[in-house]
Amino acid sequence: MILDENVLKDVARIEGVDIDFLKRGVKAGRIIVFGNVKRKNVKPVAIGEGLTTKVNVNIGTSGTVVNIDMEVEKAKVAVEYSADTIMDLSTGGNLDEIRRILLKASEPLPFGTVPTYQAWIEGVAKYGPSIPSDFFISVVERHLRDGVDFMTIHAGITKELAEKVVKSSRLMPSVSRGGTMLIVWMLENNSENPYIKHWDYLLELFKEYNAVISLGDAMRPGNIFDAHDEFQIAELVNNARLARDAVAKGVQVMIEGPGHMTMDKIVADIRLEKSLSGGVPYYVLGPLVTDAAPGYDHIATAIGAAIAAAAGADLICYLTPAEHLGLPNVEQVKEGLIAAKIAAHAGDLVKLGPRAARIDAAISIARARLDWETQIKLAPDPKKALAIRNQFEGNLKSCTMCGQYCVFLLLDKYLRNRREPTLDELIERLRKGAPFEFP
Numbered sequence: 001m002i003l004d005e006n007v008l009k010d011v012a013r014i015e016g017v018d019i020d021f022l023k024r025g026v027k028a029g030r031i032i033v034f035g036n037v038k039r040k041n042v043k044p045v046a047i048g049e050g051l052t053t054k055v056n057v058n059i060g061t062s063g064t065v066v067n068i069d070m071e072v073e074k075a076k077v078a079v080e081y082s083a084d085t086i087m088d089l090s091t092g093g094n095l096d097e098i099r100r101i102l103l104k105a106s107e108p109l110p111f112g113t114v115p116t117y118q119a120w121i122e123g124v125a126k127y128g129p130s131i132p133s134d135f136f137i138s139v140v141e142r143h144l145r146d147g148v149d150f151m152t153i154h155a156g157i158t159k160e161l162a163e164k165v166v167k168s169s170r171l172m173p174s175v176s177r178g179g180t181m182l183i184v185w186m187l188e189n190n191s192e193n194p195y196i197k198h199w200d201y202l203l204e205l206f207k208e209y210n211a212v213i214s215l216g217d218a219m220r221p222g223n224i225f226d227a228h229d230e231f232q233i234a235e236l237v238n239n240a241r242l243a244r245d246a247v248a249k250g251v252q253v254m255i256e257g258p259g260h261m262t263m264d265k266i267v268a269d270i271r272l273e274k275s276l277s278g279g280v281p282y283y284v285l286g287p288l289v290t291d292a293a294p295g296y297d298h299i300a301t302a303i304g305a306a307i308a309a310a311a312g313a314d315l316i317c318y319l320t321p322a323e324h325l326g327l328p329n330v331e332q333v334k335e336g337l338i339a340a341k342i343a344a345h346a347g348d349l350v351k352l353g354p355r356a357a358r359i360d361a362a363i364s365i366a367r368a369r370l371d372w373e374t375q376i377k378l379a380p381d382p383k384k385a386l387a388i389r390n391q392f393e394g395n396l397k398s399c400t401m402c403g404q405y406c407v408f409l410l411l412d413k414y415l416r417n418r419r420e421p422t423l424d425e426l427i428e429r430l431r432k433g434a435p436f437e438f439p
C-alpha cells in the first residue's frame with residue numbers, strides 16, 4: 001500500500017487519533033485508507049480499528065430502471081448528507097459511461113464498484129455462458145484505470161461451496177447478485193471462481209493502483225433463518241484467509257458481511273470476523289434484525305447497524321425503505337442514509353465513548369436551554385427538523401408538545417442561579433460511566 005504522509009495527517013486530525021497509531025494500523029491491515037492513485041480529489045477517509053464507523057451509500061441503475069439523472073441526484077444527496085463512501089451498483093445502460101459519470105458526481109467521496117456485474121452482463125452478451133475467466137479480471141482493470149477506490153471481489157465463494165449450496169436446504173441459497181452470477185458461471189463452466197484462479201494477479205493490480213479489495217459475501221444470509229449456517233461461516237473463513245494473504249502482500253483489504261441476522265448473533269459475528277482475519281476492517285450490510293419490515297427496512301437495518309458498530313464493525317452499508325421492494329428514489333436514499341448515520345453514531349458512542357459525544361453534548365445543552373436554532377442546525381436534516389418545529393406553531397419559546405407546561409419553563413425561576421455543566425464536563429461524564437459490556 002502507499003502511505004501518503006499528508007493524507008495520514010489529515011485522517012489523524014479528522015479522527016482525533018495519533019498518526020503513529022494510524023500508521024501501525026495501516027501496516028497491520030487493521031486500518032485502510034481509500035485513494036486510487038488515479039484519483040486526485042478524493043477525501044481522506046479511513047476505516048478500521050479505533051476510528052469512527054463509516055456509512056456507505058449504494059446507487060446505480062438497474063436492469064429495468066435506467067435514469068442517470070436520478071442516480072446523479074442520489075450521489076449528490078449522499079454527499080450532502082455526509083455519506084462516507086459511495087458504491088455504483090449499476091446493471092443497466094452503458095456501464096462504463098455511467099460509472100464515469102457517477103464517479104465524478106460522487107466527488108470527493110471514495111467510490112466503489114462491483115465489477116462482476118459488468119463482467120457478467122457484457123461477458124454473456126459477447127461469449128454466452130462460457131465467459132473466459134480472465135474477462136472478469138479485465139473488467140477489474142478497467143475500473144481501476146478509471147480511479148475506482150474499492151471493489152467487491154467475491155473470491156470467498158468456491159466451486160465446492162457453490163455446488164453444495166444449490167443442493168442444500170438453505171431458504172435462499174444466495175441473495176448476492178454478483179455472488180449468484182459467479183455461482184452460475186462456476187456451475188455452467190465446471191470451473192473454479194475466476195477471482196481465486198487469478199488471485200495473485202489481482203493482488204498485483206490492486207497494489208499498483210493503491211485500491212482496496214472488498215471481499216464479497218455471496219453467502220450472506222438473506223433471511224434470519226439462514227444466518228450463521230455452514231455456508232456463511234465457510235465463506236467467512238475463506239475470506240479471512242484471503243484477507244490475511246492480501247495484508248501480507250501489502251494490499252489493502254476489507255471483508256463484507258452480515259445481511260439478515262437476529263440481534264443476538266451480531267456481536268459474535270463481528271468478533272469472529274476480527275478474530276479469523278487478524279482485525280481486517282469489517283464492512284457489513286445492515287444487519288437487518290427482522291425480516292418483517294418491508295417499507296421500513298432502513299429501520300430494521302439501523303437497529304442491527306447500531307449493535308454492529310458498537311461491537312466493532314467499521315463500515316455500514318445503508319439500506320433504504322425501498323429494500324426488497326424496488327430501486328430506491330432520491331428521497332429514499334436520503335432516509336436510508338440518515339438512518340444508517342444515526343446507527344453508526346449510536347454505535348460509536350459505545351465503541352469510542354467521549355470522543356464521539358461532542359455533538360450529543362452540544363444538542364443536549366441547546367435542548368436544555370430551549371435553543372431551537374442550535375438544535376435545528378445540528379440535526380441530521382435541518383430542513384426536516386425546522387418543518388416539524390413549525391408544523392403547528394413555530395414561535396413558541398417551548399414547543400407544541402407541552403406548550404406552556406414545558407418542564408424547562410415550569411422550573412425556569414428555580415434554575416436561574418445554578419451553574420450549567422459545560423460541554424467538556426458533560427463529555428467527561430461518559431468517561432466515568434461503567435464500561436458497557438455486551439453479553
Ligand code: SF4
Nearest residue numbers: 398399401402406407
Ligand atoms: S414543550 Fe415539552 S417537548 Fe417541548 S421542549 Fe418543552 S418539555 Fe420538551
